Amino acid sequence: MKNKIPIFIISLKKDIERRNVITHSLSAQNLSWIMVDAVEGGQLKDDDLNLLNYKYGKPSHANEIACSLSHQSIYKKIVDSDVDWAIILEDDAIIDTPLSGFINELENGKTSLLKKDHIYLLGGQEGLNSRKRLSLSFFNKIQIANVVFRKVTYKPSKLYRTCCYLIHRDECKKLIELFDETYYVADSWNLFYKLNKVKGYFLAEVIKHPILNVDNSNIEQYRLTEGKTRRKKGIIESKISLFFLEIRRFFRSMKY
Template sequence: MKVFIINLEKYAARKNHALNQCQNIGLQAEVFNAIDGRLLSPQDIKDQTHPELSAGLTESEIGCALSHQGVYQKMLSENIDVALVLEDDVQFDDNSCDIISYLVANIPKHPTLYLLSDVRKYLRGGKKISASEHKLVTVSQAALAHAYIINLSAAKKLYDFMNPVWLEADRWTYLIECGVVDIKAVVPAVGHLSELSHESTIWHCEAELERKKIIRELRKVTVNKIRKKRPLLIKVKNSMWRIFMRPFFEIKRD
């Protein structure tokens, strides 16, 4: 299994933290140089983003999305069957390696992604992970992209679906609604956010923090537009699930 740590080259302390996290649980990792969206020219951004549906994304969020897509592209070019994708603010539990090894050994061939992080909502039940207190559950709502396992077919689906950039790298809930890949999660989570996560590399200075409210309002409008553009079949499918299937499931929050 390949392990990729997505890291901006200038953040050496974050890189070393993530490498140490992997070493501590017996994983060998490769650093994938992230794209700093703030260094992209206006033409670069225009060339690599959707002209309408990327509205409200910051340059840093665009760089983050391009970085994850870069990992998917590497998996495709090198025919990597399965990979563990990490951001440099990840924090592992002591037993994370056993859980990861189990998931990698049992990941199916169809497009599948396993979140190792906390998720917002998931369906009760799930599949018990052998010799542990953990289980693999079906995700209903989730965000964050700092720790997940992805197979090759899912990497291809996500790259094709999200390129050029028009979604955040961790817009998992929308991907679930559209049925792009099968997204499940480990409960309890084994890949957490470290204290480094409080030092945002997206909202990285006072000037951007002041723009945050305006940018987020623009993104909210754009996301509503994205949802309206969903194919009719997907809208019907999600409506039917909410009406006829959801009452039979208990959705837990984590």
């Protein structure tokens, strides 16, 4: 049966095993999906890259551009469709929490609880140092079936990855228009917020992302090695920093 809230999966044609795993997870919950062939970084030509305006900085490598183009292709499909809300998944998303109840409630009117000018991340932050610095509101929460979204109060620059999120077609339009003006990395959550393209973010942690390293992800390789020259803190200094970080996170979570 076709979902009224479509689930788009981004996947390279060659990644048969990944496709099988994620579609099996959805089929087991009687959920349908739309498979979208991802753009391959290695197949991008110089002409394709030269057409992009790098106002906010050049990408680290072609795979990063390919990822951005893949998400753009889905935004266009959503805008051209007659749906309001859609879920976008990358093929390595780990779905070990039931989603059928969540989607069923969305399809039966619970989208009225959502704000069209916000983006709702379904997870994917585990394994990132930035996750420890995120603060989520104690009070501004939205529960739909077994999924609980909490407003991100601090701060969008600590959000990464595009492995799993719920988005409204109006936001897709804004992100397409922005990409037409200038290239941006797919998970430029902070940039969207700073440019007022997105009013804010909610985070639920029901879908997981594989713990990546420099061996299994080119994009992660760049991000993990980006700060290698920073001085490492000692044990006592780290504990003190963590203590004050937890205090700051607590007070930031008191925001609505």
